[in-house]
Amino acid sequence: MRRPPLTNDFSWSKSRHEKFSECLRSYYFYYYRSWGGWEADAPKDVRELYVLKKLANRYSWAGSVVHECLKDVLLDWRAGRAVDPAVVEAKARKVMQDDFRFSRGKGYWTQKYRKQFTGLVEHEYADAVPDEAWKQNWETVRSALAWFFSSRWPQLAHSLKPEQWLEVDAGFDFAHFTLDGLKVFAIPDFAFVDADGTPVVVDWKTGRSRDGYDEQVLGYALYVSQRYRFPVEKVRAALVYLNEGKEQDVSVDLGAMESFRRHFETSVSRMRSLLKDPVTNTPLEASAFPPSEDLSPCMRCVFRRPCGREAAVLERQAAAQQAPSPQQVA
Structure with missing residues (x-):
């Protein structure tokens, strides 16, 4: 039995509201123009937007790994299974290492990887991220898990x-x-x-x-x-x-x-x-969704290339790297 075709129905969420408030062009790309990009015969630009919308940044990636770990831990406890914090941490580290390698190779353009992770915007745009920043990303995950296991929540869940x-x-x-x-x-x-x-x-x-x-x-x-x-x-x-x-x-x-x-x-x-047309959730033309006048959201946006802001972001990044540090100024 064939499933009915997917329809792009209007809905609301906190994340949708935030994207709408931050940049209308990004909102348009994410919720409308990228629709159908998973189809084999999707237009090239639609396919590109669909792949890009699935990318995370390193901060949201760290958060999602923590959330996945805690979900598994709580479900294990709910089912009466024992949990070893050291095993949870080791699994999280291995997942992030595998994620990083897959993203760095940009495999997301040609193959599926895992449902909760597609790739990182930092790799797509070759952002200059020092090794120390990637290490700190792991430390965010490690310390979050460590605090959780030492907090009141394990005892509460077991009760x-x-x-x-x-x-x-x-x-x-x-x-x-x-x-x-x-x-x-x-x-x-x-x-x-x-x-x-x-x-x-x-x-x-x-x-x-x-x-x-x-x-x-x-x-x-x-x-x-x-x-x-x-x-x-x-x-x-x-x-x-x-x-x-x-x-x-x-x-x-x-x-x-x-x-x-x-x-x-x-x-x-x-x-x-x-x-x-609100009934069919059909948007106005793209011109009704202008990009943000402020370049700040573009610095972390997955759509900076199709939006035409990639060069401006590179200039902003170069200027930031050349600016003296507070210690140098002092």
């Missing part, structure tokens, strides 16, 4: 009864809910019911705190509320900064949820204003 486990990073196919008739993607890293019956959603972070994270976990709270039929104000949410060794509770009260709804409605309205 949960089977019925207290809700989800562990369930993925896009499962973790979404409906808000105002629109599909919203929200994938909590860990969701459970604590000893007093309170549902808890957790988001692991390898970076530092920044604006927007609260909205992300509020979306998780709405998702858990809908899927498991909890009053949303009863849900507790936490951001856990693995490399800083700290936890931050996020208020899930009616005021916070109303703020989230206003943020969501404004974001959706702005996105839909650039659609020729």
Whole structure:
């Protein structure tokens, strides 16, 4: 039985909102022009955009490796299997070594590798990344895992009864809910019911705190509320900064949820204003999605070549390398 053809349906997520807010051209490439790039007969430019959109930068790569490790660890604990932290660390290191070699060879243009990783933008554009920076990338992963295993979370996970486990990073196919008739993607890293019956959603972070994270976990709270039929104000949410060794509770009260709804409605309205046909999610012409006037987002953008900004980025990078360091100035 043949599956129905894929359709590019409109949906909302925190990451989509951020891309829309940062650069409209990048947003257009990512969500519209690259659509269908996986097909064997896709136009060359569409295929290029599709491959590029799958690339990560070294920071998000480190974060994704940590998330994959913690997902496997939690699922093992849920199933009653023992976990050796040293084995987890060694596996993460081997995965990153293999990832690095594959990406450096740009194999992503001709072959599939693994679902969670395609390649790195630093290799695609031959960015000048010193060896010490790559070593620090591994150290980010190692220290995040080390802190997790020494924290309160292993004991908490082991204390949960089977019925207290809700989800562990369930993925896009499962973790979404409906808000105002629109599909919203929200994938909590860990969701459970604590000893007093309170549902808890957790988001692991390898970076530092920044604006927007609260909205992300509020979306998780709405998702858990809908899927498991909890009053949303009863849900507790936490951001856990693995490399800083700290936890931050996020208020899930009616005021916070109303703020989230206003943020969501404004974001959706702005996105839909650039659609020729909202029913079919057909965008306006590319000219309605101009590139960012600020070059800063281009420095880490996967689309700098098709956007025509590659030369400008190289000039900016060269200037940054020639600029005196603070120590030299002092």
